[in-house]
Amino acid sequence: MKERKFSPSGEGLVQVIAGILFVVLLIIINIVDPTFYPTMWHLATSGSMEEIAEYIQGYGPMAMVVSMLLDIFVNAVGFLPSIFISTANGLVFGMWPGIIISWLAETIGVVISFYIMRYFLRDAADKLISKSTTLMKVDDFSGNNGFVVMLFARSLPYFPSGVITALGAISKIKPRDYIFANLIGKFPSTALEVAIGTDIVNFQENMGRLGIIVVVAAIVYFILWKVYKRYINKRNAEREHDPNA
Secondary structure (H helix, E strand, O other): OOOOOOOOHHHHHHHHHHHHHHHHHHHHHHHHOOOHHHHHHHHHHHOOHHHHHHHHHOOHHHHHHHHHHHHHHHHHHOOOOOHHHHHHHHHHHOHHHHHHHHHHHHHHHHHHHHHHHHHHHHHHHHHHHOOOHHHHHHHHHHHHHHHHHHHHHHOOOOOOHHHHHHHHHHOOOOHHHHHHHHHHHHHHHHHHHHHHHHHHHOHHHHHHHHHHHHHHHHHHHHHHHHHHHHHHHHHHHHHHHOOOO
């Protein structure tokens, strides 16, 4: 069994500084606009795409910027649903602009959330993982195959984003691999969420397109699942013959 290396003390100082800066940023936002957090919370939990769309449209030329900030905030928090904001983006800006805005904002948000969780949860996770041989094998696997696993997980639409982020944060996946896996994987899942959500709201107008999207998506994801399972089985077989694979 390999001995796990824990973070040096210098990294602990970085964590403290990062935590302080993050808290200061939250305080500054509240000072500049005391209504920001209550408004963000209400919009993220209301489930009303029409209300979110109306709020975004109210900012006129700055609507895209506000929408991105709102989407980033929701995904950075980690446990709030972003599907309503993504759908609202499609309603306000149109299908493809809404997809691009939501994709970039969600990616930025989950990357911020990843760094926050990793800084404050990874050390505790290391101590827990080091006590279990099974968890160490899983953790080592995530380090060697993290990109593929995260890429597939992020490509799944409607899957709880915070759960995937938390698993990534306590795993051994490299930050670079996490960022690129999210940048690539988030696009198809976000595109589907925006397209399906927008067409559901405008069901009478887009019933035919909605049906085609659902069928094509089901076929594509079935194929991707088969490919992913074959890859995981192959890697597991290789690890049985060579633990360092």
